[in-house]
Amino acid sequence: MSKAEAGRSSRRNGAHDASAILTQDSDAIRDVKENNLELAIGHEVRAFRKKLGITGADLASATGISLGMLSKIENGNTSPSLTTLQALARALGVPVTSFFRRFEERRNAVFVKAGEGLEMERRGTRAGHQYNLLGHIANGSSGLQVEPYLITLTADSDVFPAFQHEGLELIYMLEGEVEYRHADKLYAMRPGDSLFFDADAPHGPEVLISLPIRFLSVISYPEKYGS
Numbered sequence: 198m199s200k201a202e203a204g205r206s207s208r209r210n211g212a213h214d215a216s217a218i219l220t221q222d223s224d225a226i227r228d229v230k231e232n233n234l235e236l237a238i239g240h241e242v243r244a245f246r247k248k249l250g251i252t253g254a255d256l257a258s259a260t261g262i263s264l265g266m267l268s269k270i271e272n273g274n275t276s277p278s279l280t281t282l283q284a285l286a287r288a289l290g291v292p293v294t295s296f297f298r299r300f301e302e303r304r305n306a307v308f309v310k311a312g313e314g315l316e317m318e319r320r321g322t323r324a325g326h327q328y329n330l331l332g333h334i335a336n337g338s339s340g341l342q343v344e345p346y347l348i349t350l351t352a353d354s355d356v357f358p359a360f361q362h363e364g365l366e367l368i369y370m371l372e373g374e375v376e377y378r379h380a381d382k383l384y385a386m387r388p389g390d391s392l393f394f395d396a397d398a399p400h401g402p403e404v405l406i407s408l409p410i411r412f413l414s415v416i417s418y419p420e421k422y423g424s
Contacts, residue, residue: 236273237299238282243271245289259288307332314347321401325354331413343417350375350402350410358401364418366396373410378403386412 246256253271257264262281269275270285277285279293286293314329321328327349342364350373358378368377369391377384380398384390385406394400396416 234297235276238277238296239271239273241296241299242267242285242289245291245295246271249289256285256288260284317346321348321357321360324357326350326357341417342420343415346414346416348412348414350405350408352408354405354408354410356401356403356405358403359399360396360401361399362396362416362418364396364416365393366400366417367391367393367413367415369413369415371411371413373405374407375402375410375412376404376406377401 246253253267254264256262257267260267260281262270262284266275266281270277270281282293282296286296309331314331317328317330319326319328329347329349331345331347333344348368368386370386370388372388374385374387377386377392377400379392379394379400383403384392386392396418402410
C-alpha cells in the first residue's frame, strides 16, 4: 500500500472511530438519565415501604409482585411498568406521581466569576473583614443552609477571635498567613491549610502574620436557623 493510500485509510478509520465514540457518548448520556429515573423510583418505593414499617415480602405479597422483582425495582435495576407502579401505589397508600418526585426536583447551581462575589456585611465587617458571598441556594433538598464566603483581610483589618454562631464551618487558606483561634487552641495557617470546626465555640483570626490574607469560609447549619 502506498503512503497516500495508507493516509486515506487512516483518515477513514479515524473518522469511523470518532463517529463510534460520539455514538457511544450519546448512548451513555441517555442510559445515565434513564437509570437516574429508575434509581429515583426505587428510592421512593423503598422509602415509603420503610415508612410503613413493612418488609419487602409484605409489599410483594400485597401487590402480587415477586420479591425478586421488587428488589430489582428498589435497587433501580429495572423499569417498572405503569401497572406495577399502580399496584405499588395502592399498597403503599400514595399517588403514583409520588414515585417521580425526587427525579423531577429542580437541582440548582450558582456560578460566580472571579471577582464578582456579592459583598456582604457581617459581624466581622466592623473589624475590616471583607466578605464576598459565593452563592446561595434557597429551599434546597438537603435541609441545610450553606453559606460559602471568600474572606479578605488587609492592613486595615483588625483581629477578631470571638465569632460564635450555629453550625459547622470549614475554612481553607488561599493566601497569606494567620494564626486562627478555635476555642482554646491556635492554628498557624498557610495556603493549602484547612480547618473544620464546630462554630458554636469562639473562633476567628487572632494574629495576622502575612498580609493580605484570603481564605474560603463555608458555613452550614440546619435550615431552621435561617440566615
